Amino acid sequence: MLKKGLFTTALLLCSLPVLAGELIIGAKVGVIDYNFDNALVTTTGPALKNAEADNATNMSVQGSYEFLNLAVADLAFEAEYSRSLSDATIEPVVGPKVEAGFQSTAVYISARSAGPVYVIARLGAAQAEIGDLAEDTGTAFGVGAGFSLGIRWELEYTQYDIDEIEVKYLSLGLAF
Secondary structure, three states: OHHHHHHHHHHHHHHHHHHOOEEEEEEEEEEEEEEOOOOOOOOOOOEOOOOEEOOEEEEEEEEEEEEEEOOOEEEEEEEEEEEEOOOEEEEOOEOOOEEEOEEEEEEEEEEEEOOOEEEEEEEEEEEEEEOOOEEEEEEEEEEEEEEEOOOEEEEEEEEEEEOOEEEEEEEEEEEO
């Protein structure tokens, strides 16, 4: 048992350069698009199923920690807070128009390909809300592409599912 523990410790110590991480801080701005085609029908509030909405402007702040650097990709933990800078006007099929913003708090595991031009994918959990209309905790995923020479520029698409409402966030971000 002692030999196994020593072997594991030696293996971890030899792996430290690979496991040594990088802290990344960034901000994004973009547009939120809502799809209410499959929204849950409720007995309270406006009837959101098949509602129409204009786009909202959103901003996010993000922190990530790259914990594993592989030859072809880097893996990272990400935390992100997102909030509307402008509300969307939502027109339910029945009922008055509603102004509502989007807000989310999320954690992700992401993979970024190696090199100065890269692709990125992430999967995680998000607590999100659309004003007072819908609130849910569930999965969120994103894909994107970026360019990095010290400062990272990223174009990213993230999708959330809130009470069967698809929320799509297309953003341009800067990170260092």
